[in-house]
């Protein structure tokens with residue numbers, strides 16, 4: 001059932017607020033709105049009081065960042081949240097009560113049955129069930145789901161196994177800065193005390209920094225990836241194993257994925273499905289040993305998919321191994337959120353940029 005909110009009828013050009021506009025994802029949200037010509041009746045930039053008064057240029061106009069507060073969502077139709085789950089839990093419902101539809105980038109509502117968890121290429125139809133809040137999935141879940149979903153539809157999926165190589169951006173702008181600063185210190189032979197991440201980051205990698213469940217040994221990121229992939233793929237019982245690792249890369253994640261299908265499947269059949277699936281670029285050049293890399297995924301909206309080959313660990317012939325890379329800040333966060341917003345406000349998407357009116361409020 002579509003939202004029964006006062007502003008449920010999509011305005012032609014919505015009044016938009018970005019919560020966390022100064023953060024790593026917030027900056028990319030602004031860039032995606034601009035690059036995709038998303039028509040806006042107005043745009044409000046919200047962050048902490050530390051950033052209030054800061055000026056940001058958007059499509060040639062100077063906007064002033066405001067401190068997030070209880071009254072921030074008056075006259076807002078669409079609120080894009082990316083300031084952490086604590087703030088989403090407090091201010092998301094306030095935004096909905098004020099009449100806005102929320103697209104939330106945090107984990108706060110991802111497993112709430114009232115909040116669809118959406119990757120538009122995979123399950124856009126679930127958007128119809130929202131009650132004011134739509135959840136943007138975990139970055140690994142999005143980047144994995146884009147290639148896994150069409151293959152699951154084509155061949156039937158029995159089991160999914162993944163190992164991730166996750167960039168600093170997933171831990172925010174401060175973690176990206178820690179990677180830069182600690183690398184510089186390492187090169188200059190200076191000591192560096194990590195402040196954002198728990199371990200030395202330069203020329204190192206470590207198990208994902210999310211809290212580890214003492215009993216199972218899985219960390220919070222791995223558990224999120226498992227639960228969210230099952231929800232996005234509409235496969236609540238799907239056996240999924242994953243190991244999440246933080247690597248010293250600034251902003252694009254890579255994932256080694258092994259899929260066990262219901263039937264024997266050849267690498268050629270898999271490539272054929274991937275070639276026409278939305279949101280994917282196949283990068284699979286065996287002759288040149290050229291496969292998906294974070295450095296080439298960076299700045300791209302598509303997920304790069306390659307190293308398509310039989311999994312020799314499964315003699316039945318039903319398993320295929322892949323390697324993928326996707327920009328964590330774009331498809332893994334901001335771009336997916338803006339693509340959701342385009343589906344929520346289709347009239348806005350169709351409108352031409354010439355009619356935009358952007359006002360700082």
Ligand code: A2P
Pocket residue numbers: 019020021022023024025026046047048049050051052068082083084087171172173174
């Ligand atoms: P600020 O820059 O003012 O701290 P990242 O994920 O890159 O760390 O970004 C987090 C985003 O969330 C930033 O825009 C940050 O704003 C914002 N934020 C953090 N704490 C608050 C808060 N208490 N109220 C509003 N926004 C916040």
